[in-house]
Amino acid sequence: MEAALRAIAEPHRRQILRLVWDAELSAGEIASHFDVTRPAVSQHLNVLKEVGLVSERRNGTRRLYRANPQGLAELKAFLDAFWGERLELLKQEAEREERKTREHDD
Amino acid sequence: MEAALRAIAEPHRRQILRLVWDAELSAGEIASHFDVTRPAVSQHLNVLKEVGLVSERRNGTRRLYRANPQGLAELKAFLDAFWGERLELLKQEAEREERKTREHDD
DNA sequence: AACTTACGTAAGGATCTGCTTACATATCGT
DNA sequence: ACGATATGTAAGCAGATCCTTACGTAAGTT
Numbered sequence: 119m120e121a122a123l124r125a126i127a128e129p130h131r132r133q134i135l136r137l138v139w140d141a142e143l144s145a146g147e148i149a150s151h152f153d154v155t156r157p158a159v160s161q162h163l164n165v166l167k168e169v170g171l172v173s174e175r176r177n178g179t180r181r182l183y184r185a186n187p188q189g190l191a192e193l194k195a196f197l198d199a200f201w202g203e204r205l206e207l208l209k210q211e212a213e214r215e216e217r218k219t220r221e222h223d224d
Numbered sequence: 225m226e227a228a229l230r231a232i233a234e235p236h237r238r239q240i241l242r243l244v245w246d247a248e249l250s251a252g253e254i255a256s257h258f259d260v261t262r263p264a265v266s267q268h269l270n271v272l273k274e275v276g277l278v279s280e281r282r283n284g285t286r287r288l289y290r291a292n293p294q295g296l297a298e299l300k301a302f303l304d305a306f307w308g309e310r311l312e313l314l315k316q317e318a319e320r321e322e323r324k325t326r327e328h329d330d
Numbered sequence: 331a332a333c334t335t336a337c338g339t340a341a342g343g344a345t346c347t348g349c350t351t352a353c354a355t356a357t358c359g360t
Numbered sequence: 361a362c363g364a365t366a367t368g369t370a371a372g373c374a375g376a377t378c379c380t381t382a383c384g385t386a387a388g389t390t
Contacts, residue, residue: 123233124233126306127229139310
């Protein structure tokens with residue numbers, strides 16, 4: 119869980135997650151969206167797989183990746199628990215910002 | 225925001241945040257909760273301050289820290305946006321796990 | 331079998347991170 | 361002014377991280 123949080127702290131990995139969020143993509147297709155080399159993306163995919171945020175399926179010479187909803191749900195639950203008790207206060211704060219943002223509408 | 229996410233990926237910093245979550249504590253009081261040295265904690269406090277997750281107030285020779293609700297709210301909003309579209313699916317997955325966990329009750 | 335395609339893995343380098351020890355600074359009490 | 365207390369800052373180190381280039385491997389193609 120700890121590890122999953124560290125995993126999504128990396129921008130490229132968050133972007134990868136969004137790519138395979140609702141589409142199953144091959145390693146190559148994923149890599150084509152980035153400016154870093156294909157091996158770099160492969161390593162990111164490995165990290166994401168090891169922390170349970172994506173799953174891999176082999177099809178012929180390809181490896182198809184997709185987000186793993188269970189892993190994502192667990193991570194989200196961990197973070198929700200972290201906000202946890204203070205959630206009320208955070209909500210109030212969010213509303214306060216909201217109002218501040220909308221001040222220009224007056 | 226990016227930086228704030230990286231900040232909470234570190235366990236000690238998450239623990240610090242929980243400590244100053246609803247109490248204003250001095251650097252020394254915070255450090256006393258950890259096995260790492262006081263300077264290490266001081267550096268963590270600096271990181272948290274720079275990314276806007278805690279605020280610092282000086283009182284005499286002391287520096288008092290507390291969580292910054294606005295920074296926390298912004299980070300939470302960022303993460304909520306990240307789950308975003310898939311939120312529905314994540315909820316379903318969470319419920320599925322819930323059921324699985326409770327299977328032993330039968 | 332030989333070639334191509336799609337990929338992972340190995341090795342190494344630059345930079346970042348979290349920590350330590352030593353030192354600097356600022357405020358308070360006397 | 362002086363010593364004690366509370367704290368940050370500097371320097372440096374070991375290990376992690378993210379990247380690159382080179383190489384290995386496995387499945388399809390001819």
